[in-house]
Amino acid sequence: MDYLLALDQGTTSSRAIIFDSKGQIKASAQREITIRTPHPGWVEQDAQELWNTQIGVAQQAMAAAGLLAQDIAAIGLTNQRETTVVWHKKTGKPVAPAIVWQDRRTAEWCEQQRKLMDEHKLCKKTGLRLDPYFSAGKLVWILENLPEARSLANEGNLAFGTVDSWLIWNLTRGEQHVIDMSNASRTLLMNIQTQTWDKELLDYFNIPASILPTIVPSGGLIGYTADGLLGRKVPICAAIGDQQAALFGQGCFSAGLAKNTYGTGCFMLMNTGNELKYSQHQLLSTLAWQTPQQQPQYALEGSVFMAGAIVQWLRDGLGIIRQSSEVETLARQVKDTDGVVLVPAFTGLGAPYWDSEARAMLTGMTRGTNRCHIARAALESIAFQVADVLVAMQQDAPAPLTELRVDGGACCNDTLMQFQADLLGVPVLRPKLQETTALGAALMAGLGVGLFSCTHDIEHLWQLDRSFEPSMNNDERQQHLYQWHQAVSKARTNS
Ligand SMILES: Nc1ncnc2c1ncn2[C@@H]1O[C@H](COP(=O)(O)OP(=O)(O)O)[C@@H](O)[C@H]1O
Numbered sequence: 001m002d003y004l005l006a007l008d009q010g011t012t013s014s015r016a017i018i019f020d021s022k023g024q025i026k027a028s029a030q031r032e033i034t035i036r037t038p039h040p041g042w043v044e045q046d047a048q049e050l051w052n053t054q055i056g057v058a059q060q061a062m063a064a065a066g067l068l069a070q071d072i073a074a075i076g077l078t079n080q081r082e083t084t085v086v087w088h089k090k091t092g093k094p095v096a097p098a099i100v101w102q103d104r105r106t107a108e109w110c111e112q113q114r115k116l117m118d119e120h121k122l123c124k125k126t127g128l129r130l131d132p133y134f135s136a137g138k139l140v141w142i143l144e145n146l147p148e149a150r151s152l153a154n155e156g157n158l159a160f161g162t163v164d165s166w167l168i169w170n171l172t173r174g175e176q177h178v179i180d181m182s183n184a185s186r187t188l189l190m191n192i193q194t195q196t197w198d199k200e201l202l203d204y205f206n207i208p209a210s211i212l213p214t215i216v217p218s219g220g221l222i223g224y225t226a227d228g229l230l231g232r233k234v235p236i237c238a239a240i241g242d243q244q245a246a247l248f249g250q251g252c253f254s255a256g257l258a259k260n261t262y263g264t265g266c267f268m269l270m271n272t273g274n275e276l277k278y279s280q281h282q283l284l285s286t287l288a289w290q291t292p293q294q295q296p297q298y299a300l301e302g303s304v305f306m307a308g309a310i311v312q313w314l315r316d317g318l319g320i321i322r323q324s325s326e327v328e329t330l331a332r333q334v335k336d337t338d339g340v341v342l343v344p345a346f347t348g349l350g351a352p353y354w355d356s357e358a359r360a361m362l363t364g365m366t367r368g369t370n371r372c373h374i375a376r377a378a379l380e381s382i383a384f385q386v387a388d389v390l391v392a393m394q395q396d397a398p399a400p401l402t403e404l405r406v407d408g409g410a411c412c413n414d415t416l417m418q419f420q421a422d423l424l425g426v427p428v429l430r431p432k433l434q435e436t437t438a439l440g441a442a443l444m445a446g447l448g449v450g451l452f453s454c455t456h457d458i459e460h461l462w463q464l465d466r467s468f469e470p471s472m473n474n475d476e477r478q479q480h481l482y483q484w485h486q487a488v489s490k491a492r493t494n495s
């Protein structure tokens with residue numbers, strides 16, 4: 001009865017990981033998710049596939065561990081955020097493709113809204129900004145472009161949710177239509193100070209309140225899995241956005257501690273404790289979590305849209321590698337990029353630029369450029385984006401960041417991690433357990449079900465795998481950053 005099941009629905013894959021009460025992995029299963037880009041700037045997934053793969057891997061992990069539902073103390077759910085799902089309340093079927101957080105179809109709409117509404121007031125209310133990244137625009141797009149969705153909404157038969165809502169609806173067979181606070185804080189519809197839906201914004205965007213899920217704390221009992229899904233009923237005791245879960249899993253429980261996750265995108269979050277802090281440097285304010293033990297905790301966030309996804313593009317788009325790990329083999333064959341810079345604005349640029357119109361660009365190529373230089377430039381582009389975010393974070397932070405804890409699928413790449421430490425000038429600390437997102441959700445569920453009494457019980461679970469120490473001299477660092485910023489300017493003006 002001492003096991004915790006983490007369900008981690010990411011952009012790249014659905015994963016299920018079973019942890020024991022010491023935070024060690026007992027078993028796991030994973031399935032990659034299909035991504036569709038039917039028009040330039042559009043990014044969609046099939047909501048049904050998100051559910052099918054997620055429940056599939058949960059069952060697979062339990063079978064691999066040789067465990068039954070009664071062995072699982074609780075489920076902790078974590079998910080890609082902002083991705084917008086709408087479904088029919090009666091049939092439980094999605095009525096549109098899931099519009100993924102990377103989708104830019106509402107760029108023009110955001111531009112129009114910027115002229116019509118007070119963006120500063122919107123930022124104060126939500127902690128966010130007018131950008132296609134967030135759920136509100138995606139939901140408005142669905143309601144305005146799919147007549148079936150609007151008429152279902154008018155009849156009271158439409159349900160909206162982020163991926164946590166959709167999975168919980170399915171896990172409880174329609175008993176719970178909820179969203180956790182950390183996910184709700186990414187919709188552009190929740191007032192971050194009161195943690196309630198903002199009526200003024202709902203009216204302004206013409207979103208009927210009847211379609212919205214109930215906002216619940218991230219930790220604590222949310223509901224039970226339906227009979228038969230995993231065997232007998234299992235309590236769901238945590239739901240939290242994946243980046244906030246990683247912050248928790250990295251043990252960043254107090255103000256001033258920060259982590260960076262290298263997944264599909266890259267997300268740096270710094271815990272600001274009870275204080276809702278607004279950035280002066282283009283970062284977002286977000287709700288980190290609320291548990292039965294704690295009042296709402298906040299964080300500052302720098303969101304980068306393309307990180308590991310650039311490596312997927314090398315694999316699936318350019319075809320210069322067959323699997324992700326080969327990017328490092330290629331990059332290591334050259335000592336530098338020989339002047340090649342990739343600006344990965346495939347879906348615009350996120351923090352600190354927030355430029356939906358910027359487009360990706362590969363600059364500085366010569367007749368001698370080969371795939372090794374491109375692979376190296378791809379890895380470096382991840383680190384450059386993170387460096388820009390860290391500068392902003394350092395300016396907003398009450399005290400300088402002296403180290404950065406890292407995790408996510410791409411952090412196993414030593415070449416990337418070393419270049420990152422070199423560029424940042426601070427040590428980059430990689431933990432032994434890199435499934436921090438899933439661990440964060442599992443630990444929060446463990447707190448919810450009483451397996452741990454407070455965060456002190458779990459602090460010691462964080463263990464260092466390797467510290468990457470900065471070794472580049474300042475002149476070289478500045479030269480790299482100069483080249484990068486030159487290329488970013490071109491990508492922005494050429495769009
Ligand atoms: N060795 C590697 N070097 C760089 N990137 C990698 C490597 N292995 C995996 N990745 C990238 O990591 C990403 C998956 O990370 P993950 O944390 O699972 O993402 P998500 O939570 O978004 O589903 C993919 O985009 C993949 O390209």
Ligand SMILES: O=P(O)(O)OC[C@H](O)CO
Pocket residue numbers: 010011012079080081082101241242243263264265266
């Ligand atoms: O799928 P990931 O891990 O890159 O995370 C996606 C983020 O939650 C988007 O905000």
